[in-house]
Amino acid sequence: MHITLEADYAIRIVNCLVDASQRMDAQKISDAACVSLRFSLKILRKLVSSGIVQSFKGAKGGYVLAKDPSEITLKDVIETVEGPYQFSRCLDEEYPCSRVPHGECPYRGVFGDISTLVQDKLASVTFSDIKNSKKQK
Amino acid sequence: MHITLEADYAIRIVNCLVDASQRMDAQKISDAACVSLRFSLKILRKLVSSGIVQSFKGAKGGYVLAKDPSEITLKDVIETVEGPYQFSRCLDEEYPCSRVPHGECPYRGVFGDISTLVQDKLASVTFSDIKNSKKQK
DNA sequence: AGCAATATATACTAAAATAATATACATTAA
DNA sequence: TTAATGTATATTATTTTAGTATATATTGCT
Numbered sequence: 001m002h003i004t005l006e007a008d009y010a011i012r013i014v015n016c017l018v019d020a021s022q023r024m025d026a027q028k029i030s031d032a033a034c035v036s037l038r039f040s041l042k043i044l045r046k047l048v049s050s051g052i053v054q055s056f057k058g059a060k061g062g063y064v065l066a067k068d069p070s071e072i073t074l075k076d077v078i079e080t081v082e083g084p085y086q087f088s089r090c091l092d093e094e095y096p097c098s099r100v101p102h103g104e105c106p107y108r109g110v111f112g113d114i115s116t117l118v119q120d121k122l123a124s125v126t127f128s129d130i131k132n133s134k135k136q137k
Numbered sequence: 138m139h140i141t142l143e144a145d146y147a148i149r150i151v152n153c154l155v156d157a158s159q160r161m162d163a164q165k166i167s168d169a170a171c172v173s174l175r176f177s178l179k180i181l182r183k184l185v186s187s188g189i190v191q192s193f194k195g196a197k198g199g200y201v202l203a204k205d206p207s208e209i210t211l212k213d214v215i216e217t218v219e220g221p222y223q224f225s226r227c228l229d230e231e232y233p234c235s236r237v238p239h240g241e242c243p244y245r246g247v248f249g250d251i252s253t254l255v256q257d258k259l260a261s262v263t264f265s266d267i268k269n270s271k272k273q274k
Numbered sequence: 275a276g277c278a279a280t281a282t283a284t285a286c287t288a289a290a291a292t293a294a295t296a297t298a299c300a301t302t303a304a
Numbered sequence: 305t306t307a308a309t310g311t312a313t314a315t316t317a318t319t320t321t322a323g324t325a326t327a328t329a330t331t332g333c334t
Contacts, residue, residue: 194300
């Protein structure tokens with residue numbers, strides 16, 4: 001039912017990079033996000049692939065955001081780790097279900113609507129929005 | 138990320154009982170919903186506990202809906218099986234997170250909003266709504 | 275040049291959650 | 305009073321998620 005821990009970790013990691021706004025190596029990120037070094041590395045690679053984070057190899061390497069925080073949404077980060085949000089598996093074409101015909105199933109319609117609602121909400125929140133809402137306290 | 142198969146099965150089972158609108162035994166429900174007999178029995182017990190379905194023991198026993206379909210929402214059925222919908226585990230008080238202070242975390246705010254959106258949508262759809270939308274085809 | 279610090283890639287293992295099944299028991303209509 | 309049903313609990317299997325390990329490639333620094 002929940003998003004995965006990995007997705008939550010990915011958000012923490014991006015959050016660290018937003019706060020630091022300078023190059024950090026994986027060890028520092030791991031410490032700041034409270035995520036094991038190995039798992040952080042795995043997630044960071046995904047974030048690099050999806051263009052959210054930029055990496056530098058070699059000695060004095062590390063990671064920085066590849067874009068401005070205002071250009072990175074919660075949807076971007078979560079989808080990097082677990083693909084597009086879907087409320088139910090029945091939204092997959094291959095899902096076998098007794099509620100036929102599949103294409104016209106009203107439950108499927110509701111679940112699709114919910115998936116869209118969630119995706120839109122996630123897409124509407126950027127990491128600069130979050131940063132600003134923290135400042136106000 | 139998804140609701141569980143068990144929740145989807147529970148919806149299928151209630152859907153069968155709505156369509157049949159008469160007493161069905163577990164075997165018939167299992168066949169109609171394409172869910173194994175054992176698993177159907179397990180789910181039916183939960184639906185009885187939560188007051189959605191009524192059971193009759195002994196020979197010629199079986200199950201019927203305990204309420205009118207207009208009184209049963211998708212939220213009722215899904216919550217029977219997997220409890221209240223929560224987008225992220227970080228909404229649990231006990232969840233350990235580096236993004237402190239926990240109570241003021243802006244991510245948590247967004248995830249709470251999403252959970253509420255989803256719950257409200259699920260609560261707004263009854264099984265008679267679904268039935269009617271099928272008739273119109 | 276070459277070493278140490280770093281990221282990358284892939285494979286592997288462990289733990290947790292989900293899904294499914296089995297066994298024994300209780301109830302009731304006929 | 306027995307056969308058909310539901311109830312309760314326990315067990316096993318499968319899948320997904322989470323976490324770790326090993327080997328490799330790249331780069332800055334001396």
